[in-house]
Amino acid sequence: MNKTKHSFKNDYSELVHPEVLEAFSSIGEVQFDGYGLDHLCERAAELIKAKLSAPSIDVHFVSGGTQANMIVISSMLRPYEAVIAPDTGHVSMFEAGAIEASGHKVCTVKEKMGKLDVDDIKAVTGAHLDEHMVKPRLVYISQSTEHGTVYTKSELTAISNHCRENGLYLYIDGARLGTAINSPVCDMTYADIAELADALTIGGAKNGALFGEAIVICNDELKSDFRYYLKQRGALIAKGAALGVQFEALFRDGLYDKLARRSNAMASRLAAGIGKLGYELQYPIETNQVFPILPAGAVEKLHRFYKFHDWIKLGGMTAVRLVTSWATPESAVDEFITDLKSI
Numbered sequence: 001m002n003k004t005k006h007s008f009k010n011d012y013s014e015l016v017h018p019e020v021l022e023a024f025s026s027i028g029e030v031q032f033d034g035y036g037l038d039h040l041c042e043r044a045a046e047l048i049k050a051k052l053s054a055p056s057i058d059v060h061f062v063s064g065g066t067q068a069n070m071i072v073i074s075s076m077l078r079p080y081e082a083v084i085a086p087d088t089g090h091v092s093m094f095e096a097g098a099i100e101a102s103g104h105k106v107c108t109v110k111e112k113m114g115k116l117d118v119d120d121i122k123a124v125t126g127a128h129l130d131e132h133m134v135k136p137r138l139v140y141i142s143q144s145t146e147h148g149t150v151y152t153k154s155e156l157t158a159i160s161n162h163c164r165e166n167g168l169y170l171y172i173d174g175a176r177l178g179t180a181i182n183s184p185v186c187d188m189t190y191a192d193i194a195e196l197a198d199a200l201t202i203g204g205a206k207n208g209a210l211f212g213e214a215i216v217i218c219n220d221e222l223k224s225d226f227r228y229y230l231k232q233r234g235a236l237i238a239k240g241a242a243l244g245v246q247f248e249a250l251f252r253d254g255l256y257d258k259l260a261r262r263s264n265a266m267a268s269r270l271a272a273g274i275g276k277l278g279y280e281l282q283y284p285i286e287t288n289q290v291f292p293i294l295p296a297g298a299v300e301k302l303h304r305f306y307k308f309h310d311w312i313k314l315g316g317m318t319a320v321r322l323v324t325s326w327a328t329p330e331s332a333v334d335e336f337i338t339d340l341k342s343i
Contacts, residue, residue: 017208041244061243081137086111114145148289178260259326273337
């Protein structure tokens with residue numbers, strides 16, 4: 001039996017960053033109001049508003065990403081309205097039909113490097129003409145994408161403008177927003193994201209938190225009674241302070257961005273080492289996900305010592321997904337490259 005040297009399966013295998021855990025420990029036996037109405041959630045929300053340069057946004061904290069996506073999307077849509085999403089989008093592939101279970105069809109389009117564009121949106125809306133079909137109403141994208149790629153400001157602005165000109169909402173899944181904004185190729189700020197989206201999420205679980213996501217409502221029309229949706233969907237947890245304390249720790253002194261930059265740096269180191277061995281990447285390395293194309297035999301041998309996902313078969317080659325995190329040590333990256341070279 002071979003011992004696993006390191007897992008590159010995801011960016012949430014490590015439980016919690018020490019500074020976030022320390023924030024828990026520092027609280028002691030202080031009492032809090034329940035259901036997110038405590039002073040820790042209030043302080044965390046104010047820090048996020050400052051980070052996004054958007055004092056009028058509403059901020060809510062929930063336990064997980066699928067829960068956040070389902071609640072936000074279902075709250076924004078009428079029963080007959082639908083979502084437009086890339087076919088590799090998280091709501092399209094990885095959430096067990098959560099959006100459809102809430103009563104809303106997901107209309108998928110073939111992604112390009114994980115992204116969709118205005119022409120994709122037009123193709124879907126143009127194919128849904130009357131009340132005999134669902135009515136596309138919301139555009140879902142993630143920043144970064146499922147391929148680790150990042151929307152540029154011009155790309156996202158074009159999508160946002162088209163949505164506003166045509167009565168569509170734009171919702172941005174920010175489970176990995178930190179690594180996107182801190183990507184070397186990103187030309188956007190948090191403030192740009194808030195300006196362009198009707199709603200978005202800021203991921204905690206994939207960037208140092210024990211658990212939790214922040215829901216950000218930017219469009220004033222969507223703010224009313226949102227806590228009712230949270231309660232009905234089981235997201236208004238009694239000990240909401242456990243979410244507030246984490247996001248306060250992440251956003252108080254720049255820890256959130258520091259951890260995201262570390263994740264990206266380890267991915268760049270990994271991609272560079274693999275590239276020096278002569279292997280190509282299926283997608284450009286822009287954040288903390290690396291997709292090298294490796295011989296199938298090498299992949300099989302690497303699985304004896306490392307955890308990672310096989311992404312797609314390409315003849316005798318396999319594109320795999322390697323994900324780094326804030327806690328990925330340089331030694332693990334270097335050892336993977338050494339083992340790949342020896343194989």
